[in-house]
Amino acid sequence: VNAPDNLRHRVAAGEIAVRLTLQYDGSGFAGWQLQPRERTVQGELESALARLTDRPARVAAAGRTDRGVHAAGQVVSAAVPAKWQPAELQRALNAVLPSDIWVVDAGEADAAFHARFSAVARGYVYRVATTPAARSPFLRRWCWPLGRPLELAALDALAGELLGEHSFRAFAKAGQPERGERCTVHRSSWRAWGRRGVEYIIVANRFLHHMVRYLVGTMVAIALGQRGDGDLKALLAGGTPLETSPPAPPAGLFLARVYYPDDSIDEDTADAILP
Amino acid sequence: VNAPDNLRHRVAAGEIAVRLTLQYDGSGFAGWQLQPRERTVQGELESALARLTDRPARVAAAGRTDRGVHAAGQVVSAAVPAKWQPAELQRALNAVLPSDIWVVDAGEADAAFHARFSAVARGYVYRVATTPAARSPFLRRWCWPLGRPLELAALDALAGELLGEHSFRAFAKAGQPERGERCTVHRSSWRAWGRRGVEYIIVANRFLHHMVRYLVGTMVAIALGQRGDGDLKALLAGGTPLETSPPAPPAGLFLARVYYPDDSIDEDTADAILP
Numbered sequence: 001v002n003a004p005d006n007l008r009h010r011v012a013a014g015e016i017a018v019r020l021t022l023q024y025d026g027s028g029f030a031g032w033q034l035q036p037r038e039r040t041v042q043g044e045l046e047s048a049l050a051r052l053t054d055r056p057a058r059v060a061a062a063g064r065t066d067r068g069v070h071a072a073g074q075v076v077s078a079a080v081p082a083k084w085q086p087a088e089l090q091r092a093l094n095a096v097l098p099s100d101i102w103v104v105d106a107g108e109a110d111a112a113f114h115a116r117f118s119a120v121a122r123g124y125v126y127r128v129a130t131t132p133a134a135r136s137p138f139l140r141r142w143c144w145p146l147g148r149p150l151e152l153a154a155l156d157a158l159a160g161e162l163l164g165e166h167s168f169r170a171f172a173k174a175g176q177p178e179r180g181e182r183c184t185v186h187r188s189s190w191r192a193w194g195r196r197g198v199e200y201i202i203v204a205n206r207f208l209h210h211m212v213r214y215l216v217g218t219m220v221a222i223a224l225g226q227r228g229d230g231d232l233k234a235l236l237a238g239g240t241p242l243e244t245s246p247p248a249p250p251a252g253l254f255l256a257r258v259y260y261p262d263d264s265i266d267e268d269t270a271d272a273i274l275p
Numbered sequence: 276v277n278a279p280d281n282l283r284h285r286v287a288a289g290e291i292a293v294r295l296t297l298q299y300d301g302s303g304f305a306g307w308q309l310q311p312r313e314r315t316v317q318g319e320l321e322s323a324l325a326r327l328t329d330r331p332a333r334v335a336a337a338g339r340t341d342r343g344v345h346a347a348g349q350v351v352s353a354a355v356p357a358k359w360q361p362a363e364l365q366r367a368l369n370a371v372l373p374s375d376i377w378v379v380d381a382g383e384a385d386a387a388f389h390a391r392f393s394a395v396a397r398g399y400v401y402r403v404a405t406t407p408a409a410r411s412p413f414l415r416r417w418c419w420p421l422g423r424p425l426e427l428a429a430l431d432a433l434a435g436e437l438l439g440e441h442s443f444r445a446f447a448k449a450g451q452p453e454r455g456e457r458c459t460v461h462r463s464s465w466r467a468w469g470r471r472g473v474e475y476i477i478v479a480n481r482f483l484h485h486m487v488r489y490l491v492g493t494m495v496a497i498a499l500g501q502r503g504d505g506d507l508k509a510l511l512a513g514g515t516p517l518e519t520s521p522p523a524p525p526a527g528l529f530l531a532r533v534y535y536p537d538d539s540i541d542e543d544t545a546d547a548i549l550p
Contacts, residue, residue, distance in 0.1 A: 025412040072413070100412045137300040137375045138347070138417065 009060070011079040011111040018086050019077050019109040020059075020093075025100040026070040026250065027141055033064050041065070041101060045076065048096045052089070053081050062115045062258040063122055066210070068250030070142060072125070073104070075258040077115040121186060121259040123203040126216045127252045130197040139196060144216075144252035150223050152198055155190040158219045158232050159200065162188040170235040171215050171244055172208035181208060186265045190219075201256075203265055213247035221245035279392065284335070286354040286386040293361050294352050294384040295334075295368075300375040301345040301525065302416055308339050316340070316376060320351065323371045327364070328356050337390040337533040338397055341485070343525030345417060347400070348379070350533040352390040396461060396534040398478040401491045402527045405472040414471060419491075419527035425498050427473055430465040433494045433507050434475065437463040445510040446490050446519055447483035456483060461540045465494075476531075478540055488522035496520035 011017045022041070030038035034046070042059060049057035062075040080089060090106035097103070112118075127143040134140065134147035162185050169181040187203040200216055218235065221227050227245065234240045259265055286292050297316070305313035309321070317334060324332035334353040340346055355364060365381035372378070387393075402418040409415065409422035437460050444456040462478035475491055493510065496502050502520065509515045534540055 023411050023413065025416075070413075094410065099415060102410050102412055104408070104411070133379070135369065135377050136298050136347075136379070137377055138298065138345075140374060140377075141300075142413065 007114055007117045008112055009077060009079045009114060014082055015079045016082045016084075017077060017109040017111050017113055018080055018084075018089060019075060019107050019113060019115065020090070020103050021105040022071060022074040022076055023102045023104055024071050024074065025142070026065060026068050028100050029067070031065055031067040031069065032061055032071075032074075041071075041074075044098060044101055045093075048093055049078065049080065051096060052092050053084060055081075060115050062119045063207075063255045065253075065255050066250055069253045069255065070251075071255040073123075073257040074255055075115045075119070077109060077113055115258070118260055119258050120261055120263075121203055121205050121265055122207060122255065123187070123201065123257040123259070124207070124212045125254045125256045126200040126202075126212055126248060127193050127254070128197045128199070128216070128220065128248075129193075131195065134197070140251070142251060142254075143193075143197065144220075144249050146197070146220070148224065150198055150220065152190055152192060154223050155198060155200070155219055158222060158229075159188040159190050159202075161233055161236065162202070162215065166236050167238060168208050168211055168236075170238065170240075170242075171211045171218070173210040173214075183207065183211070203257075203259070210247050212253055213250065214244045216248040216252070217245040220248065282389055282392045283387055284352060284354045284389060289357055290354045291357045291359075292352060292384040292386050292388055293355055293359075293364060294350060294382050294388060294390065295365070295378055296380040297346060297349040297351055298377045298379055299346050299349065300417070301340060301343050303375050304342070306340055306342040306344065307336055307346075307349075316346075316349075319373060319376055320368075323368055324353065324355065326371060327367050328359060330356075335390050337394045338482075338530045340528075340530050341525055344528045344530065345526075346530040348398075348532040349530050350390045350394070352384060352388055390533070393535055394533050395536055395538075396478055396480050396540055397482060397530065398462070398476065398532040398534070399482070399487045400529045400531045401475040401477075401487055401523060402468050402529070403472045403474070403491070403495065403523075404468075406470065409472070415526070417526060417529075418468075418472065419495075419524050421472070421495070423499065425473055425495065427465055427467060429498050430473060430475070430494055433497060433504075434463040434465050434477075436508055436511065437477070437490065441511050442513060443483050443486055443511075445513065445515075445517075446486045446493070448485040448489075458482065458486070478532075478534070485522050487528055488525065489519045491523035491527070492520040495523065 024041050029041050032041045034042045046057045059076050059078040086106035086108055090103045093103045129139045129143040129145050130150050134145035165184040167181045168183050183204045183206050185204045190198050190200050193199040299316050304316050307316045309317045321332045334351050337350040361381040361383050365378045368378045404414045404418040404420050405425050409420035440459040442456045443458050458479045458481050460479045465473055465475050468474040
């Protein structure tokens with residue numbers, strides 16, 4: 001699937017389109033998107049590219065992660081001078097980028113490829129530390145440091161209710177764009193996160209703003225007995241005065257994987273990528 | 276075993292002695308020890324204690340970790356006003372300390388207890404990431420991001436040569452204090468660190484400056500075939516013109532555990548503590 005003509009990168013003569021896969025620790029960033037006077041991933045990446053190619057650079061990402069959210073498999077597209085072959089570009093970028101961003105992979109892409117508009121699905125992982133050691137500095141940076149036990153089977157049963165196509169209006173930050181609220185969830189499950197806690201995996205064709213964090217916040221509140229078992233289903237069905245629980249903290253959320261038309265969604269979203 | 280009289284804390288009337296167990300991410304500190312104009316763990320902890328108890332505070336640590344070195348089980352002793360019961364002190368400290376320091380445990384100690392002088396052994400863990408993903412921001416913060424395979428059996432055979440009492444003069448930074456160079460190694464072994472790499476565990480009665488990092492640097496160089504298999508033994512025996520390999524980077528090193536007279540050294544140093 002190619003990006004619509006008006007949304008393609010302009011790949012000029014003497015340029016090639018590249019596709020980069022990035023990991024970043026979101027702790028030190030005000031999110032992906034370029035903002036004045038804020039340290040953002042896009043800002044750091046565009047600065048590094050501009051420095052290497054000696055011209056202004058503009059990149060597009062598959063998912064515009066929020067402040068504090070991490071990426072294990074963000075995909076980025078850009079047009080660069082053809083003399084920068086992807087493998088060389090990857091090495092050079094990793095040499096100049098700060099240590100909280102890492103280019104995992106780089107390859108030449110079709111000129112019609114656009115990291116965001118060509119994507120057909122995205123996978124997120126959300127980690128909750130349930131051990132008493134949740135507040136350890138070696139855990140809390142990249143998780144929700146809950147520090148209380150959660151019943152995995154109960155969470156996983158809730159997650160199963162989200163599979164398929166639904167309106168996720170109840171699980172979106174106010175002020176959504178007008179693209180509609182329906183999302184198709186291909187995968188939604190909880191599993192053990194080593195000895196440290198539990199993790200939620202969701203793959204869907206699209207996501208509303210803060211949707212994963214609202215879903216996790218609500219599922220965890222139900223699992224802790226703070227609200228009724230039926231609330232998730234009621235919120236999903238709509239027409240209820242119920243509201244979601246507060247969104248789970250951003251530090252637990254990872255954009256794990258972006259899927260393009262040739263990718264199989266059956267593959268494991270998290271295993272190959274997250275440590 | 277009690278600390279010698281002249282090295283004890285002064286526990287005044289109306290005070291109790293406390294023993295704290297700390298974890299910290301060494302990345303953001305110029306080491307443990309108080310230094311002017313540098314962010315140190317001791318500085319942060321003493322500031323937090325002074326703020327809570329409204330008087331100047333002085334603490335002593337079992338191991339004065341270097342810049343960039345982490346702790347999973349650092350032990351600290353101090354005298355505090357008796358109205359601060361240990362559990363309350365732990366909660367209050369965790370509320371005011373920055374998120375890269377965490378008080379795991381707190382208890383009242385005998386007035387003769389001194390975190391450093393009462394200790395009979397210390398255990399360190401050193402982690403080396405050997406996967407191609409070693410440079411991931413989710414790995415490199417707390418490891419040596421080597422990114423090349425290492426043969427575990429070869430490393431473990433080398434580690435076994437260090438058991439027992441030896442002079443470790445060859446594995447110490449120049450300018451050691453005059454307390455001698457002999458150390459007794461109770462445990463020295465390598466094992467798998469999940470899918471991410473390998474980790475070295477060493478427990479000894481004492482350590483010279485940078486000793487673990489020189490040992491790891493030299494063992495890894497041998498395992499990579501960069502120097503001879505016999506070099507470790509030759510360096511340990513002394514009287515050789517050989518020198519150690521460069522010290523392994525500080526980010527891989529964790530002070531994992533401190534042992535006092537009642538503790539068994541057979542227990543696993545790392546499992547219970549490190550994520």
